[in-house]
Amino acid sequence: MKLDPNNRVNRVRSKLLPLPRPKPLxxxxxxxxxxxxxxxxxxxxxxxxxxxxxxxxxxxxxxxxxxxxxxxxxxxxxxxxxxxxxxxxxxxxxxxxxxxxxxxxxxxxxxxxxxxxxxxxxxxxxxxxxxxxxxxxxxxxxxxxxxxxxxxxxxxxxxxxxxxxxxxxGSGSDPLSPAYRLNEMKKAPRYSTQLPDPSKPGAYAVKTLTYGSPDNYREVFRQSGSLTTQPVDGSAFVSGWSSIRTGTLGFGPEKMPLNGLVWYPEGQGPFPVVMAVHGNHTMTDYSDPGYEYLGKLLASRGYIFISIDENFLNTSPYDDMFIFQVPVKENPARAWLMLEHLKVWKQWNEDRSNPFYGRADLNNVALIGHSRGGEAITLAALFNGQKAYSENALIKFNYNFGIRSLIAIGGTDGQFKPSGTTVNLHNINYLTLQGVHDMDVSSYDTTNQYKRITFDPGTAWMKSSVYIYGANHGQFNSVWGRTDGAGLANRLFNTKQLISEDMQQRTAKGFISAFLEATLKENTTYRQVFQDLGYAKSWLPDNLYISNYMDARTRLLAGYNEDTDPSTATLAGGELLGEHLKEWKEETVQLKFASSEYRAVRIGWDQAASGGKLPVYSLRLPNEGVKPQEGSSLVFSIANLEDHPVNLTVQVTDRSGHEASLLLSEWSPVVPMVEGRFLKAPFDLMSPVKEPVFQNYGLALDDFKQANRDFDPAGLKEIRFKFDQSKKGTILMNDIGLRSK
Known part of the structure; x- marks a missing residue:
């Protein structure tokens, strides 16, 4: 039906909504x-x-x-x-x-x-x-x-x-102030004893030095006083290297330089060695100087700190012909180069004419990796113990350095899988730091690597993860700063919600220095920081943190990764039971943008829906019991899936039927799911803003005995999680175990 052009309504409609009329068929x-x-x-x-x-x-x-x-x-x-x-x-x-x-x-x-x-x-x-x-x-x-x-x-x-x-x-909306800051959460008298601040400078005077090849593409590494190194052939570890990249740098993958910035203590040593590697950034915006704040601190506390140059492996739109020819699978090269650097340090350590003769303790090495570097350090630890390269066995390895600790900052995971498998490490200390507002590696990917690390029982190895509110990807590196994207895309991010660079770097210094004290210098008191952040509240910036912890002294009772039966525990003969629960199932944990590689038990409850009956989740131990050692603690990890905090009662029963109970809030309630809205409104809800992050708890069995003198910790028979403090909620739980003192 044609519109009458003389009709005023039709004339207006034709101007505002000019609908096409199909031609006769x-x-x-x-x-x-x-x-x-x-x-x-x-x-x-x-x-x-x-x-x-x-x-x-x-x-x-x-x-x-x-x-x-x-x-x-x-x-x-x-x-x-x-x-x-x-x-x-x-x-x-x-x-x-x-x-x-x-x-x-x-x-x-x-x-x-x-x-x-x-x-x-x-x-x-x-x-x-x-x-x-x-x-x-x-x-x-x-x-x-x-x-x-x-x-x-x-x-x-x-x-x-x-x-x-x-x-x-604009820089985005006003920042949200975290409601569950450390000082507010940790008020119990047990936290009156505080450990010394490891982020303060130590007693050593700090000296600096550089090293690199004489014909270096960067002047800083060929300046007067620099130590000399020879390039290495890394062509087997990376492909897709363009001729334009070679022209810009002056070398190809067959002549990769070994360049390093060194901060070291004045003294004879030997000193533990800490090597840091950056991740992917613009190739010509050099990333290695961005860890000077760590170098100065750690050198003053008795470590040799090396920030190595791998910028030539990074993105360069012009040299990569605007993504049409980019370096492929360069992560193995990032890892291999770290080991080649350590090989040079081994030579210097044994050369009487070298200023570092006898001063580097290569049996006591830590690797720090940021972003892709956070994955590269795990590959380096893997290659360090192998006799040949997994992708090409014709390439032989013979490193075997004493790499004891790994620290991943906003690290990637699974970008490179040697022989098509994930990196599984055994008997190594591991710390992962992740910003809640990381706008680059937005999912907490390194929790997968955290779960894959295993220990021999009874040894001294440990691992920890820390989720930091308001921290982004870039401010862990002074060169990268507050913007985690590329160029104009940075303006889409809500940077106003970020903590300051100084606060973020003070946080990094505190955790990294404490971890190195605990693992390289074996100052075991600093393990307490990672077991319970309350012992560090006097020197950590007052912020919201969620931390997890596991060590080789923990006997796992229920880990939820061994089978699909929700009633069986990891401990042979152990039994898991649920009463009056709204939800009870084991599932793969979902991160913001991917599924994790690990599982947990999902527990949901609603007191009103249970008809007045108390919701309970229990772990019943075998008849012979587990006989915890004196001074042991009951440990477990919980991730809240709700927008409100959760509190509950933990009850233990011995073989004689004696019961003892403690409130979880005596340590801290389980904080709500933390939001990381890294895009500006209204786009902030167009991508995931939350993911489950596990908080570890360690409740000493002696504390249960104080609650009931008749309770016998050595005769522990049953552990019950009673959901009597919060009317309803949903949590994930895993890694229930007993940790010996």
Missing amino acids: SSGWKGAITAVFACALLLILFQSYYMIGGQGPLRYVIGSVVAIVFFVLAAGVVALGLHLLKKLPTLYIWAVVASAGMMLFCFIVPTVSLIMIAATITIVSLLGSMLWKWRKKEYLGMARRGIIFRVLWAGLLTVTLISGTFWYL
Whole structure:
């Protein structure tokens, strides 16, 4: 039905909503449409009968109609878009496609980029069209109402464009103040004893030095006084190295330099060696100086600290021909280079003419890796114990350095899998630090590596993870700073919510220095920091932290990774029971953007729905019991899946039936799921903002005995988690065990 052009309503409608009128179809096209649509209807009716026919005629009809209507409407939208596209000039389509491609290169954030690009192109196109017509005086002679309409429309578009520009240039919304800060959470008298602050400078005077090849591509490594190293052939560990990259650097993968910045203590030593490696960043914006804050601190406390140069493995849009030829699988090269650096240090340590003769303790080495470097250190630890390269056994290894500790900062995991498998490490200390507001490695990926590290029982190895509120990816490195993205894309991030660089680096110094004290210098009192952060509250910045811990002195009773039966424990003969629970199942833990490699038990409860019966989750030990050693602690890890804190009662029973109970809040309640909204509103909800992060607890069995003098810790028979303090909630729990003193 045609619109009457003399009708005022139809004239306005045609201006605001110019719907296309399809041309009359020939009989051939009518037959084609009828045949293809009839075929599709017949197929979907059969498919609907197969999928929902068993639920009765009414549901079959409703379901079939809904499916047909959905597809018809969706196809109508697509057809309308294609029809309108045909009406556009070819040059305009060309300009839009080219512009969209260039904008996509500028705003490399999925989904958000597409919305911004579509909105920008639409608004700018309409404004450009109006301004051009105005410049050409095409509006002269137009009725006043038409001119007013176009002026208002142009004004609205201009205001929208200006508002969007202010939004884009801003730093985001006001930061959220974490409600569960360390000093607020840890008020118990047990925390009155505080450990000395390991982030304060030590007693040693700090000296600096550089080393590298004489024909170095960077002047700092060939300055007067630098020690000399020879390049190494890394061509077997990386491919995709472009000739342009070789031209820029002056070398190819067969001549990778061994460059390092060194901070070291004045003294004879020998001193433990700490080697740090950066991750991926712009190749020519050198990342290795960004760990000077760690170098100065650790050197003053008696470590040789080396920040090595691997910038030549990093991204360089020009040298990579704008991503058309990028280095492939370069993570093994990052790892292998660390070992080649240590080989040089071994030579220096044995050379009487070298200033580091006898001063480096290569049986006491820690590797620190940031971002991709956080994965590279695990590969380096793996290669260190192998006789050949897993991807090419013709390449022989003979390193065997004393790498005792690994520290991953915002680390990646699984980007490279040797022989197609994950990196499984045994008997090594491991610490992982992750910012809640990491805008690059946004999922806590290194919790997978944390779970894969195993220990021989009764040894001294330990591992820990720490989740830090307000920390981003970049501020752990002074060169990278507050922006975790590439160029213009950084403006899409809500950087206003971040803690300061000084606070983030003080946090890193505290945890890293404490971990090295505990693992390289064997100052075991600093294990307490990772077992319970309350013992560090006087010197850690007052912030929200969620930490997990496990060591070789822990006997695992229920780890949830050995089978799919929710009633069986890891300990042979152990039994898991649930009473009056709303949910009870074992599942793979879901991170923000991926599934993890580990499992936990999901427990949900609702006191109101349980009819007044107390929800309980229990671990019943075998009849012979486990006979905990004197001074042992009951340990477990919990991740809250709710937006409110959770408290509960932990009850233990001995073989004589004596019971003792403690409230979890005496250590700290389980904090709510922490939000990390790293995009600006309104896009902040378009990507995941939460993930389960486990908080470890260690409740001394002696504390239970103080609660009930009749309770016998050596006769422990049952552990019960009673959900009596919070009316409802959902948690994940894993790693229930007993830790000896």
